[in-house]
Structure formats: structure tokens, C-alpha cells
Amino acid sequence: MSVNVPKIGSRVRVTTMYPNTVVYRNSDNGYVTYTREGVVVPSIFRDPFMFAVETGAPDHPVSEFNAKSQHVVKIEYIVGGAQQLATDNKAWKVKSTDGKKVYLVQRVNGKFSCTCTGFEFRKDCKHIGAVAKKVA
């Protein structure tokens, strides 16, 4: 399955579908679907089929999608939605202390997020600290 890459600035609802690997399969067809809604912003990846959606969700303010992915099954355009286009959308790759991992620190409208587990639990981490110091 693949979809067309949505235009930057448009408001969309993206539906993704994954095989349900949970033991208790009470969903009808063995698949679970997820939806993300927000404004399309440029992807941080240099791939013409990648696009990002700024959702404003605290856990995942920006979701990256690949239009060629079999998991992206549907894009709906939301007409008349508020155009809350990010004025500030940047990302940095930060190496872990042991140099074995690379985390992605993103800044959307002044709010930082990181892909490390520390951020997941504390909503702050040293990777964000390092980036904030660098860009200050």
C-alpha cells in the first residue's frame, strides 16, 4: 500500500495499520489501526517519500511517515481545519554517552522532545540539554 505525499501546510489525518502482535487478539482481522491528525511539515529525512505531521501531542509532537510504507494506508484531508503551521521546526542527532546510540532531538515551536527513554519518563534529558546549550 502507498499513498501520495501530502502538501506541506495541509491538515491531514493519517491512518496506519499494523499486524496485531498482542496475545489477546480481540480485534476482528488481526490488525490494529492508529490515526494521527495534524499539519504536514517538512520531514527531517532527505527522502522524497517521507513527510511529517505536527500533531501537538505531548508524547510525540511530530510524527514521521513514509508514503511508500505498507503501514500507511490512508490520508484524509481536513478542510477548514486551523492552520497551526510550525514556525520553528528543527531536529538534531545526538550521540549517547557511550557513542553507541543516536537520539533524535526535535524542537517544535520552542518545545523540545527526544527519542531516548529518559525523555519518555521525565520529559527532559541531557540530550536536550546539550542541544539547548548549543543553540542558545
Ligand SMILES: [Zn+2]
Ligand atoms: Zn534524550
